[in-house]
Amino acid sequence: MNEAASTLEGWYALHDFRSINWAAWKAADDEERAVALDELQAFWKEWKAVEDSSKGSTVVYTVVGQKADLVMMHLRETLEDLKAVENAFNKTMFAQYTTKSYSYVSVVELSNYLGKEGEDPMQNPEIIARLKPVLPQRQYICFYPMNKKRELNDNWYMLSMDERRTMMRSHGMIGRSYAGKVKQIITGSVGFDDWEWGVTLFADDALQFKKLVYEMRFDEVSARYGEFGSFYVGSLLNEATLEEMLKL
């Protein structure tokens, strides 16, 4: 049997995409809308408290285009915690004015391709911080799921560890040239969702997503072995910008 990469897992992730039912939102009266918004703002404060107690992290972004209107990305310690936050949102008044567009379940993952020999990664605070990250509040988010191919001639999983490591090194070099411009969070979803990984990128300049993803398309690991799902892009929401977005 070929050597599997060993992986480290951190917080569980839920990307929860919702669309706003504008007809229902507009049909509600002022008081109903105010109650829904208040409840949502209170809920948001609870997410912040979870983050302050280092038990998870949440960010909320708009989604541009018709795939969804917003995405709540939650990181939590367990799948039960993720389900609880999803349920709690579903029970809010605001949720009645939304429909479910898409969701993605995964877990923050690091692989050992570029790890240092002989080092126990769990003793490295940088690794721990990457496994349980506070999600960045950059202006833009980009999310897409992906696989590595398992076709007869292009089967990632039949390559030797050395071949995969060489390609991942090249991948990492391209990624590193975007340091400070794009922050990536890779979440593994084998056994959890329809694709093998979720890729979540954060940047203050959305064009850097295009440049990075395009450049990676020429790199063997993506050019030859990458398969990609739908892309979602949007901008950061906070309590104030959410209110602005929902104002009639």
Ligand code: VOV
């Ligand atoms: C912002 C830049 C950036 C940087 C610095 C970066 C670096 C690295 C390193 C060092 C490593 C390996 C160790 C680890 O950390 O796990 C990875 C791992 C991974 N990556 Fe990456 N990646 C980036 C960015 C980045 C992008 C944009 C994509 C999407 C690919 C594309 O074509 O659209 C991606 C994918 C992945 C995946 C799916 C994995 C897991 C592969 C596996 O087989 O296990 N990644 N990645």
